[in-house]
Amino acid sequence: MNLNNIEKVCINLSTVRNNIPLIQCITNYVTINDCANILLAYGASPAMCEAYDEVFDFTKISSALYINVGTLTKEQEEAAVLASISAKVNNTTVVLDPVACGAIPRKAAVINRILELGRVDIIKGNIGEIKFLAGEASAVRGVDSLDSGEGALDACIRLAKKYNCIVASTGKEDFVTDGTRSAIIQNGTEMLTKITGAGCMLGALCGATAAYSEDKFIAAVTAILSMNLAGEEAYETVKVPGSFKVKLIDCIYTLTEEKLKKEGKIIWQ
Amino acid sequence: MNLNNIEKVCINLSTVRNNIPLIQCITNYVTINDCANILLAYGASPAMCEAYDEVFDFTKISSALYINVGTLTKEQEEAAVLASISAKVNNTTVVLDPVACGAIPRKAAVINRILELGRVDIIKGNIGEIKFLAGEASAVRGVDSLDSGEGALDACIRLAKKYNCIVASTGKEDFVTDGTRSAIIQNGTEMLTKITGAGCMLGALCGATAAYSEDKFIAAVTAILSMNLAGEEAYETVKVPGSFKVKLIDCIYTLTEEKLKKEGKIIWQ
Amino acid sequence: MNLNNIEKVCINLSTVRNNIPLIQCITNYVTINDCANILLAYGASPAMCEAYDEVFDFTKISSALYINVGTLTKEQEEAAVLASISAKVNNTTVVLDPVACGAIPRKAAVINRILELGRVDIIKGNIGEIKFLAGEASAVRGVDSLDSGEGALDACIRLAKKYNCIVASTGKEDFVTDGTRSAIIQNGTEMLTKITGAGCMLGALCGATAAYSEDKFIAAVTAILSMNLAGEEAYETVKVPGSFKVKLIDCIYTLTEEKLKKEGKIIWQ
Numbered sequence: 001m002n003l004n005n006i007e008k009v010c011i012n013l014s015t016v017r018n019n020i021p022l023i024q025c026i027t028n029y030v031t032i033n034d035c036a037n038i039l040l041a042y043g044a045s046p047a048m049c050e051a052y053d054e055v056f057d058f059t060k061i062s063s064a065l066y067i068n069v070g071t072l073t074k075e076q077e078e079a080a081v082l083a084s085i086s087a088k089v090n091n092t093t094v095v096l097d098p099v100a101c102g103a104i105p106r107k108a109a110v111i112n113r114i115l116e117l118g119r120v121d122i123i124k125g126n127i128g129e130i131k132f133l134a135g136e137a138s139a140v141r142g143v144d145s146l147d148s149g150e151g152a153l154d155a156c157i158r159l160a161k162k163y164n165c166i167v168a169s170t171g172k173e174d175f176v177t178d179g180t181r182s183a184i185i186q187n188g189t190e191m192l193t194k195i196t197g198a199g200c201m202l203g204a205l206c207g208a209t210a211a212y213s214e215d216k217f218i219a220a221v222t223a224i225l226s227m228n229l230a231g232e233e234a235y236e237t238v239k240v241p242g243s244f245k246v247k248l249i250d251c252i253y254t255l256t257e258e259k260l261k262k263e264g265k266i267i268w269q
Numbered sequence: 270m271n272l273n274n275i276e277k278v279c280i281n282l283s284t285v286r287n288n289i290p291l292i293q294c295i296t297n298y299v300t301i302n303d304c305a306n307i308l309l310a311y312g313a314s315p316a317m318c319e320a321y322d323e324v325f326d327f328t329k330i331s332s333a334l335y336i337n338v339g340t341l342t343k344e345q346e347e348a349a350v351l352a353s354i355s356a357k358v359n360n361t362t363v364v365l366d367p368v369a370c371g372a373i374p375r376k377a378a379v380i381n382r383i384l385e386l387g388r389v390d391i392i393k394g395n396i397g398e399i400k401f402l403a404g405e406a407s408a409v410r411g412v413d414s415l416d417s418g419e420g421a422l423d424a425c426i427r428l429a430k431k432y433n434c435i436v437a438s439t440g441k442e443d444f445v446t447d448g449t450r451s452a453i454i455q456n457g458t459e460m461l462t463k464i465t466g467a468g469c470m471l472g473a474l475c476g477a478t479a480a481y482s483e484d485k486f487i488a489a490v491t492a493i494l495s496m497n498l499a500g501e502e503a504y505e506t507v508k509v510p511g512s513f514k515v516k517l518i519d520c521i522y523t524l525t526e527e528k529l530k531k532e533g534k535i536i537w538q
Numbered sequence: 539m540n541l542n543n544i545e546k547v548c549i550n551l552s553t554v555r556n557n558i559p560l561i562q563c564i565t566n567y568v569t570i571n572d573c574a575n576i577l578l579a580y581g582a583s584p585a586m587c588e589a590y591d592e593v594f595d596f597t598k599i600s601s602a603l604y605i606n607v608g609t610l611t612k613e614q615e616e617a618a619v620l621a622s623i624s625a626k627v628n629n630t631t632v633v634l635d636p637v638a639c640g641a642i643p644r645k646a647a648v649i650n651r652i653l654e655l656g657r658v659d660i661i662k663g664n665i666g667e668i669k670f671l672a673g674e675a676s677a678v679r680g681v682d683s684l685d686s687g688e689g690a691l692d693a694c695i696r697l698a699k700k701y702n703c704i705v706a707s708t709g710k711e712d713f714v715t716d717g718t719r720s721a722i723i724q725n726g727t728e729m730l731t732k733i734t735g736a737g738c739m740l741g742a743l744c745g746a747t748a749a750y751s752e753d754k755f756i757a758a759v760t761a762i763l764s765m766n767l768a769g770e771e772a773y774e775t776v777k778v779p780g781s782f783k784v785k786l787i788d789c790i791y792t793l794t795e796e797k798l799k800k801e802g803k804i805i806w807q
Binding site: 029032033036037040041046047048051053057058073245246247248249250 | 297298299300302303339340341342343369372373374375410463464465466509510511512514515
Binding site for chain 2: 566567568569571572608609610611612638641642643644679732733734735778779780781783784
């Protein structure tokens with residue numbers, strides 16, 4: 001059977017729901033609740049297991065590990081590195097979210113240790129973060145990217161080749177690449193930038209889609225498209241951020257393969 | 270006056286609302302906000318006081334202490350043990366939530382220290398956790414129980430006798446026992462498993478109901494029945510998890526004694 | 539141009555929205571998500587940057603720093619003091635929220651170090667906390683003030699003169715003073731006390747309004763009035779706390795200068 005890309009994306013979504021992947025998250029406390037709830041709504045099983053004494057063994061039994069370096073405590077920092085080493089040893093998929101790496105030098109140090117000692121399958125960041133990791137200048141401010149997005153795909157491709165992993169970059173358009181194949185995803189809503197944690201939630205979803213999928217490139221596309229379409233649907237009925245966040249979880253829960261197929265605006269390259 | 274059990278449950282709810290118990294919580298950061306909000310909605314006063322240097326004195330003035338071992342940091346772990354010792358010395362009621370104790374060995378170690386050095390009035394867990402503590406095999410996966418519930422009440426009774434405390438176990442049916450008296454609570458909705466923190470919130474509510482109640486068995490029943498009925502009512506109007514979580518808090522806030530009496534499906538043994 | 543106070547308040551709100559101030563928050567994990575979301579909804583850019591190794595440099599680039607001492611970990615405690623020192627050196631505005639300082643001695647110790655070594659532009663607390671810092675007896679219970687509010691403004695004025703800063707105290711009526719000028723704000727809704735974090739969110743908003751404003755007295759009034767009017771509007775449509783919290787964020791997002799001008803009930807002294 002020869003499937004096209006969007007068909008693979010649809011199958012990826014069903015795979016999550018059929019397998020209920022156990023997603024270990026080491027993530028910031030700002031949006032840890034949102035990450036757990038969106039994973040549940042998507043059909044995955046979240047486990048925010050992050051204690052240094054627990055992570056090595058837990059990563060072994062997890063379907064995927066999501067590491068988000070936003071506001072890591074010292075204990076979380078050590079645990080994140082250790083968990084990524086466990087993932088390498090135990091063949092667990094890892095999604096890395098390099099929050100604010102361009103603005104805060106310590107983030108870059110942690111990320112480098114993870115990339116060096118551990119395993120990373122998908123790097124998912126905003127375009128400012130991705131460009132920074134790719135060694136390029138970019139405008140950042142705190143946790144936000146001010147980058148126009150010019151040259152974004154090129155930066156993603158360079159970074160993907162550098163670390164031999166999938167790179168996903170979010171912004172007005174979202175880019176996913178494995179260094180060879182690329183996807184430009186044109187769905188979404190600006191309202192996702194008016195709530196905290198849309199990026200974190202997306203990173204967690206990448207863990208869910210990548211857990212049981214051999215093709216991590218498709219997995220990253222599935223997660224981004226899911227988030228974007230749920231965001232669009234939520235925004236259709238609510239235009240204010242408190243209610244939008246609630247509705248976003250609802251729409252992730254009710255998301256269908258049919259919707260992915262019908263409404264996804266993806267340029268495959 | 271000879272009150273039957275459901276009348277005692279109703280009085281328990283009013284006792285919370287009339288006394289506004291101060292509930293100290295040492296709990297995971299995933300659902301700490303939900304625990305605080307549901308306590309407020311229920312009529313209690315939450316205080317997430319967990320710093321090692323603060324807990325001994327604070328437990329002394331608290332009406333009850335809720336300890337949840339999900340994702341404890343090292344500082345929280347030490348604080349939890351110390352607070353439980355203060356509770357023993359100062360006669361403060363303690364509710365223990367043994368999150369993931371079957372899946373993660375370190376959890377069991379913390380729990381044992383609390384049970385050994387401190388005081389525990391109510392152990393509230395899912396059936397997988399309860400069976401583990403009772404020394405039985407059970408299927409767990411991350412923070413979730415995969416147990417069918419067979420033999421659940423027997424395990425609860427054994428555990429209640431072992432530690433001379435109330436044991437409450439949640440699942441399709443919920444069980445509460447003091448080793449002699451038992452209650453099987455048949456209300457609830459599966460939607461409670463689609464949001465993170467229903468178990469944590471329930472544990473916090475157990476603190477509220479047990480704080481001013483001599484009969485901790487009734488207190489655990491009151492908390493579970495409150496959660497289940499609020500869940501049922503929320504699910505009547507919303508079938509999606511983001512909105513359900515919001516509505517759940519609303520329904521806890523508007524819960525009446527009359528509703529407990531009229532809609533509670535409890536088998537008393 | 540001679541502006542009256544309420545006109546200054548209105549300009550303060552537009553200043554936030556036009557400048558998108560970067561607000562660094564070192565705050566408790568109970569309501570950290572709410573603080574980030576309300577800042578975004580108000581038009582500011584939150585950054586929960588609190589790691590000891592990160593804060594000194596980050597405070598330098600922040601528009602304002604919000605420090606909330608509720609449930610600080612040891613690392614956060616050290617980071618808060620260091621950040622306040624950086625604020626002094628680098629001329630960054632600081633809002634201090636002295637949560638539970640009357641009930642828990644350790645809080646007072648941290649606050650004193652911040653006041654001694656660092657910089658504080660606005661102290662925002664409930665009346666129990668403010669009276670405690672002003673050296674007066676007051677009834678507190680856990681994180682809540684049980685104070686009647688009698689003599690509140692006098693305590694605020696004394697504290698403002700003691701530390702040469704703005705003092706804002708919340709309760710049935712809210713008071714703001716710089717020691718000379720005072721404002722009594724009579725808007726608000728009791729429902730704000732039925733959710734956790736209304737005080738924390740208000741403190742974060744004070745950071746947003748004070749960031750680009752020379753007149754920190756007006757800034758504190760703007761934040762309080764914004765919160766109170768959003769609360770009133772939310773309460774008009776929802777009377778239950780789960781939904782109220784969601785709606786509160788929505789109403790902060792849609793708040794207009796016109797509303798501030800038309801509905802603000804402020805006694806200027």
